[in-house]
Amino acid sequence: EAGVTQFPSHSVIEKGQTVTLRCDPISGHDNLYWYRRVMGKEIKFLLHFVKESKQDESGMPNNRFLAERTGGTYSTLKVQPAELEDSGVYFCASSDRVEQFFGPGTRLTVL
């Protein structure tokens, strides 16, 4: 069974540009989560989808971040416009119940 996949693995952009990250969860998992790890800090929750609905988006830092999960399958996280402090590793995780399984992450560098 394929695990959680994320694309791209790395992205380097300039401040003010737009970046879109993609996550494909484990097949059949209704729950999808986005997390972020900024250098030197702990992994922080961003939001949680149940199928296509946002269940909890309390961790989204500001309105420059937009997450979607159309059709309840893959999800995208768009950052527009990107700022320097958005640099970090963005992880996606999925679950069918409580236990979450993480993807490899996307390392985002904003210059």
Place this chain on the structure above:
Amino acid sequence: QKEVEQNSGPLSVPEGAIASLNCTYSDRGSQSFFWYRQYSGKSPELIMSIYSNGDKEDGRFTAQLNKASQYVSLLIRDSQPSDSATYLCAVNPTGGFKTIFGAGTRLFVKA
């Protein structure tokens, strides 16, 4: 006070010894507790979950939960060099699937 606290380490143990990793959490109503292992540059890998007071054993790993003391621990028996990694304690606070992570404890197992 951080929601999930761990000693950052590093914790160094000789091969074959028992490694003991500890974690405290602030939300007394938390119901789900997890230990993830993260190798450098990789994604977190779920190794143990525990939901009720007491011990849960899985191979060389034992998770211990004490809700009265708001304390979770992970014991690794017969530690191997391949166990060298950062161990993340994670907690689902009251009423949700959102997961709060500690900053992690770095473990080194010396051959």
